Amino acid sequence: MKHSIKDIFQNLSTYLFFVFFLAFLALMLILEQQLSFQKTDILKKEKQIILDLVNQDKRDLDIALIQFNAKSTQLLQYQEQLKIIYKYNIFEQFIIKNSTQYLNDLSILSSYINKFDNATHKFYLQNKDKSLEKDAKQNLDTAFNEVNQHINSMLLKTIGYNQEKFDLVKYIVVVSFILIFLATFWYRKILNSIYGDISYLFKFEKSKSQYDMFSLEADAIALRMNRKSSVSDNPNLIDPVTGINNYKGLVHSYSHKKSLKDSNFTSVTILEIDNFSKSKRLFPQEIAQAMLKKVAYTISLHEQPVDVIARTDYNQFTIILSRASKEQSFKEVDLIRAGISELKFNIPETGPVNITVSGGFIVKPNNTSLEEALRQAKEILHYAKSIGKNNLLQLKDLARKEI
Structure with missing residues (x-):
């Protein structure tokens, strides 16, 4: 059975588009993974800021309050960044479908951070009042433990999300590699056969009359080239x-x-x-x-x-x-x-x-x-x-x- 060059190149065009799509998908997954790393980095930074606020030097109250306000503002900015980054986590939103859980965790984290800010602010203001210092310190420790544990929980969940993505990406990569490997060798064989047809037509000789054409179009051209000679051989x-x-x-x-x-x-x-x-x-x-x-x-x-x-x-x-x-x-x-x-x-x-x-x-x-x-x-x-x-x-x- 002879193959049509037109059909072969149409299929080859589809194959190249498929390879382009896989390359585009790989790029998107890399960006997706980069966003996951950014989220993890932000959560670690928030954890470090909270730890710094708890261990901050309180001997100079005015300086401590200035540093507290700066770091508190930074915490709020980090929360906004986490929300913005998640908008571009297409993979997590539509494949893993963790939108409800993740946004709920962000909401809880925001409430814990607000609670921690209030507790930290009261602790600084009541630092000189010995009667209130103990209660303020206890509230601060409670708020710190809550926000710290929740950040740890979100970090563990992020690792879980990344593991789910990796498992799916691993499957896609393996299947894609097998398909591309087979298709590449298949099209390499077909293109070599088409090149053989072209070489035969280019070096057209009667001694090659037994050559078996691979492509339909090349066979038609050969017939046309042979028409005069084959017919003229028999008047x-x-x-x-x-x-x-x-x-x-x-x-x-x-x-x-x-x-x-x-x-x-x-x-x-x-x-x-x-x-x-x-x-x-x-x-x-x-x-x-x-x-x-x-x-x-x-x-x-x-x-x-x-x-x-x-x-x-x-x-x-x-x-x-x-x-x-x-x-x-x-x-x-x-x-x-x-x-x-x-x-x-x-x-x-x-x-x-x-x-x-x-x-x-x-x-x-x-x-x-x-x-x-x-x-x-x-x-x-x-x-x-x-x-x-x-x-x-x-x-x-x-x-x-x-x-």
């Missing part, structure tokens, strides 16, 4: 006047190219030059042959590697197209008809002469033989000729006639 397959296939060449080329049509629609069209028959020769032989060559050349301008064109009768040409839709095939054949109608020949006796063609178009089902498709196309052609000239009709037009 019985060529129309001597136009240089394109005759009927035998048509059957031969179609049998070789039908496997390349993939899921496209195959159409069969028979075009006949109007008022141009072997029995009624209106023009000298040289001019008639020039007309036939010009018509064949006009048709060949629309030929693609998977198409087949042939002169199958004195004034008839058969066109087998492979296109993505029925409408596209019919439109292209109609363009051929219109292009031929624009041809002009200067005849010495009669002056300028226009060439027109009538045609019968049919889309060939997969279960229909080429001979049957040609028969149906001829039937439509006969009807097209009966209603005038320069007409291209299809099966539905014949159906209307029968109605």
Whole structure:
């Protein structure tokens, strides 16, 4: 089975986007981890500030109060930073889903810090009053223990959150590595095969005729490159006047190219030059042959590697197209008809002469033989000729006639 380069590169584009997405995800996880480190660092700093306030020198009360106010303000700033940082913890919010627990812990921490601030402030103000100093010291110790224990609890939870993230990231990394490893070697093999096709086409030699093409497009190009040589090797397959296939060449080329049509629609069209028959020769032989060559050349301008064109009768040409839709095939054949109608020949006796063609178009089902498709196309052609000239009709037009 041959592979389509178009499909391969579409899949490769998807694969590269997948790798880009993984790289982006890795970047986000690194930033997420950095935010976790910042939260841990802030909690440690808060813990250190609380410890410093408890152990602060109280001999100079004014200086102690100034330092207390500064550090108390810093604690409040750290609390705001923790809230802001968590807004960007997308992983924790939507994967671990710890928003309720974490925000509740922040709220409790804020209340403990406020309680600790009040207890510390009272302790400094009541430091000189021996009767109140004992109660103030007890309240301060209680507040310190509460906030310290809660910070320790939040640090332990942060470690737990980081462990959950690590477990998930570990799974993602392992699966991604396996997928990228397999896909990389797969695409490396495919691209090497495509390069082999290109090298074969570049160094095209008859001695390499046994080379097995990997890609569909390269095989089609090789067929086109081989068309003249393979057909010219057997003159019985060529129309001597136009240089394109005759009927035998048509059957031969179609049998070789039908496997390349993939899921496209195959159409069969028979075009006949109007008022141009072997029995009624209106023009000298040289001019008639020039007309036939010009018509064949006009048709060949629309030929693609998977198409087949042939002169199958004195004034008839058969066109087998492979296109993505029925409408596209019919439109292209109609363009051929219109292009031929624009041809002009200067005849010495009669002056300028226009060439027109009538045609019968049919889309060939997969279960229909080429001979049957040609028969149906001829039937439509006969009807097209009966209603005038320069007409291209299809099966539905014949159906209307029968109605």
